[in-house]
Amino acid sequence: MLPKVNQMLYYQIASSDEAEAAIVYKSRIADEEDQSLHIEYPISESSGRMKRLFLGDELSVYFITGDGVKHFFDSHVVGFKEEYGLKLVKIMKPDPERMTKVQRRSFLRVPAELELAVKFSDQVRFLCQTDDVGGGGISFLCEKKWSFQQELQIDCWLLVPFKNGSVEHVPFKAEVVRVNLLQSGRNQVMIKFIAISDTERQKIIRFCFERQLEYRNR
Structure with a gap:
């Protein structure tokens, strides 16, 4: 259309x-x-x-x-x-x-290895990489020593690069939806956004859109 x-x-x-x-x-x-x-x-x-x-x-x-x-x-x-x-x-x-x-209630997700900072207590903070990214949530990979359970709430900061060379830091609060133990021994943690501003969400959607066009043009 x-x-x-x-x-x-x-x-x-x-x-x-x-x-x-x-x-x-x-x-x-x-x-x-x-x-x-x-x-x-x-x-x-x-x-x-x-x-x-x-x-x-x-x-x-x-x-x-x-x-x-x-x-x-x-x-x-x-x-x-x-x-x-x-x-x-x-x-x-x-x-x-x-x-x-x-769709308004459904967001495009794309595979992406972006830097993510995770904080789930005053003492526990670490850096990891995303597995995929979307406007409604993301998944990331981390070492097994970091223990996540469903419904755990965490604070995150995502580093989002754009094709024009600019980079944005996107803060949000999220909730753990599921945790998978991979054959590599690492955890894949799937989270959904529960507190993110429209402006910050649009930055992630823009990244997904640019990445999708990249794949189509290959």
Whole structure:
């Protein structure tokens, strides 16, 4: 499903500046052509400030359909135009075959070895690697000496890298769902998020979306 005229787009702009890359903007689709969507100038969701775009700017975009499904795609700025005094930005239309969709209550999960800091008491803290990552939770691998039980609550900090080179530290509180003992002798611990801000969750979803596109382009 492609976005339509008058639909709202939400997106982040690729930048080497971590703070800039994390800002979510929104724009209404005002018009379209065969290969491009014409959007109004973006406005920051948090500050309400308008953002100027430049030719070639890369965008990580999503829109939400009436049934609550988020559709993600990559795009870039291909031109500009002015119509009835309104300045519009032309961005490349998405390829339907390369779009990813995420249900409101179900999140895309991707295999990923990311650095994770875990704390489950004042005395016990350690670093480990994730096994997979998603917008609703993650799994990680750790030594058997770290004892986890179902419903144990832990504090975590996840190191999330993006394709533009920026890196984010995502804090969250989670609950242990299941623990599997692997043949390697290590534990695989599956956890679900129980306290995470929407902004931090979007960073993880953005990483999953970028990683999914990587796999499709191989």
